[in-house]
Amino acid sequence: MKSSLLFDFTVDKSTHTVFVNREFDADQILVWDAFTKQELLDQWWAPKPWKSKTKYMNFEEGGRRFYAMVSPEGEEHWSIQDFTSISPIDNFQFKDAFADREETISKEMPSAKWNLDFSETAGITMVKIAIEHEKLADLEMHIQMGFKEGFTATLNELAEIISTLKK
Numbered sequence: 494m495k496s497s498l499l500f501d502f503t504v505d506k507s508t509h510t511v512f513v514n515r516e517f518d519a520d521q522i523l524v525w526d527a528f529t530k531q532e533l534l535d536q537w538w539a540p541k542p543w544k545s546k547t548k549y550m551n552f553e554e555g556g557r558r559f560y561a562m563v564s565p566e567g568e569e570h571w572s573i574q575d576f577t578s579i580s581p582i583d584n585f586q587f588k589d590a591f592a593d594r595e596e597t598i599s600k601e602m603p604s605a606k607w608n609l610d611f612s613e614t615a616g617i618t619m620v621k622i623a624i625e626h627e628k629l630a631d632l633e634m635h636i637q638m639g640f641k642e643g644f645t646a647t648l649n650e651l652a653e654i655i656s657t658l659k660k
């Protein structure tokens with residue numbers, strides 16, 4: 494087992510993009526499934542003690558995931574992922590947006606285009622994520638909302654879940 498897996502989080506203000514590169518000690522299919530199957534996503538797609546609750550997910554081009562991050566007190570923050578491109582086990586893309594419980598997209602909150610690339614070398618899977626915002630102010634708002642800390646925590650949770658799934 495590789496003891497020091499890569500984790501890199503970079504912000505490029507000139508392109509309004511966050512780049513996250515993360516290695517997982519698992520084969521590519523398992524990591525792909527963790528990012529694309531509702532029952533696995535809901536186990537890690539929120540920083541603890543929050544939980545992810547998917548109302549529905551249609552993982553296909555033109556499909557949508559509608560979900561909430563739910564606090565221990567029951568506070569809900571709803572979001573949408575609209576899938577724009579899928580190349581099974583190698584890449585998928587989506588546009589994300591904050592929404593209300595009726596799926597009305599918030600015009601006040603930032604949205605972004607996500608591009609996720611998956612590759613495997615010797616049993617270690619690299620996930621390269623580019624999250625592009627329309628404008629710098631949106632990127633800065635996302636970062637100020639704690640995105641780096643929250644997404645780091647969720648990816649660490651995913652690594653734990655993957656280690657239990659491999660057994």
